[in-house]
Amino acid sequence: MANNDHENRGSGGWTYFSSLEHGPLRSRADLFLASVNWNALLEYAAKKRNGVSCKLLPDIGLGYNHMVRIVQFSDGNQWVARLRLPSLAEGDSREDVLETTEIRKFTTICLVRQRTHIPIPKIHAIEERSDCKVKAPFMLMDCLQGNVGMDLGMSVPPMYKKAFLRGLAKIHVQLSTILLPKIGTIVAVNADGTYQQGPIPGLGGPFDTATEFFKAWADKTKFGMSDEQLREACGPYAADIIPSVSSFAKSIGKLADTLSARDHGPFPLCHGDFGLNNIIVDDKYHILGVIDWEMAFAGPWEIFGDFPLTLSIVPPAIDAPWNYNGDGSPKSADLIERFEDQKGYVEAVRQEENSNRENIHHLSEALWNLRRQQLATAMKMYQDGKVGTYSKLIDQFISNT
Template sequence: MESGTSSLEAFSGYRWTYFFELPEGALRSRAESFLRSVNWPGLLEFATKDGISGTLLSDIGLGQNHMVRIIEFPDGTRWLARLELPPLPGSEHSEDVLVAKRSCEITTISFLRQMTSIRIPQIYEFDLRSDCNVGAPFTIMECLPGNAGMDIAMTIPPVYKHKILRDLAKIHVQLSKTLLPKIGTITSINEDGTCQQGPIPGLGGPFDTATQFFQAWATKAKFGVTDEQLRQASGAYADEIAQSVSVFAKSISDLASKLSLRDGGPFPVWNSDWGWNNNVYDEDGNLLGSVDWEKTFAAPWELFADYPLGLTTIPPAMDAPWNYDENGYPKDAELAQRFADQQEYITAVRQEEILIGGTECRLSQGLSDTRRQQLASAMRLYLDGKPGFYSKVVDQFMSR
């Protein structure tokens, strides 16, 4: 366990309100339809402990891609069942690709549990096929007596912020020391503890160099919303922003060989959806574990050296100019605090790197390299469909 201890007796309950508070509409219909379609008695057939079956509690957790339920045994032990919702309309992945993706997460969790001391819940049972008897792909795993950050608050609570930043830094540094020879997913583990690597969904690979990765990204990455949606969100700046978005991928392609200071391996294991949102905490803000590793692969150092979700910002060059004064300082107190939190995080990372005796502080160095760090942030925001002046981030990178 990374920080602190917790017990079920001291746990006040799951803060899973999203499902029950969903308004009428497509999202609620999708969730309710899925809830009705699952063979819950069939799921419980997989949940036996010492020959004794568990029962489902009434709690229902819901995310974008998963529904979670709690299975409780007579002795008070609890397991968590995570079931994957059907793909959203427009998904281009075949069942074989989806099964391979789910398998990579299972393998990644096993690998990280062996190679690090990061607290990751143990998996007890799973079936990765959409046509399994349960009616949906599922995993049954250890249940932590706490809540994920996304269920506690949209932002890190100030009262626990210093503790949480330190604990996030510890995990981030451990991942920086978990290195693989190529850029790609983890598909299997060899007997000697090394692993086989495979393609990244939507990008391909594995890649021998960061240059190859960035070239593939520039070819295959898609902006997260349509041109019409982008223009509607951009107001008076629609033409300028749309033009900036349209040339960003080509700019990455043109700069591919210059983006990374460490073009060859080894490369750190990176979860592109990692941060405050999918770490689990107890009532006192102590970190109990990290969950949701489905978007994990060995990545270029520049992508890895991004802030955990919950600490990220829009690069100033890309952001609306009126958010900053004539000296480049943020006008909004909350935004200014976020930048201060980032500096505190860099300090926490550097302290952890020194504590474990590393001769290189690659992660803190990468976080401090503003030009590369902000360009990597822009790549993440591009996939999310965030409006912004992407060309200005490129110009900033090329200016020195």
């Protein structure tokens, strides 16, 4: 899920917090804002810069998991303070869970900075515990003067799109070079410089094979709607759609040993929420940084090879049939453009892979393998509660095996 935390951009345009109406989200944010010891945070930041005085800018960035403030130093430098909000989900607010999440994110960022040239804001300090003087887990990092996709309507103007997709492809290919022996999160650095892997929240692990991962996903993943919500969303099509949705996870489990072209490792590092929503760009959509790594994990190539959220398309088999012509071609101009963008992205990935010394094409192969790629997209949509005829996609996969 995209956090839209605005965590590394200039302070203009942060309107989400101020525009929130009264309700659970606003109440949580107001209570958190009042509970944080902001003076302690400023003292901490000043100490990190050898006593350079600082203040908080008035703007407040707010996402699903974090509150963000800009720390302005007297010498003109700016840092971002990213503070973790209390969880809305039961069981996720335990101190050990919060601490593990922050450590996992920090370790992943260190790994990416070490092995790639992907632009990531430098972290100056991290505090994992909520019982610190600031009274919340926080991270202090460089502030990048740009905008995230949520501020830009999640779209790229045509004049900048080709260059932006090339930049996105370059980052995706660089991530494909970070290979780990198992499927799982990054939890610690070993004494020899290698990285220790741990379980994926909600799934377990680490896993030795993609088959194990897909079986765990099938056993533990629930559709992102309650039964009542699903029935209401389906309307008159409930009799067809509900069984189709209900059987999807079980089908993934049955097909687990056929879903990956590369069942054994090494496995690439998945960002977990890769797309314009977590990319910082300048006014011409040049990529300045990639943020929000807390969902990252090493995963199967098919999961890694899903299109960035910016380019994601509901698989035609799942989508409403009236969105396509009788020959299977998309009807709307927007959908036609999205398919063309996907083709352009695959080509950009191939070109970037060709320029690498290893000349390995695992990513472009995964993106272009529609049978498996669309299943990976469907798995994410299932978790997010996207209504559709999932069984048709399963039937399509089996018939083409």
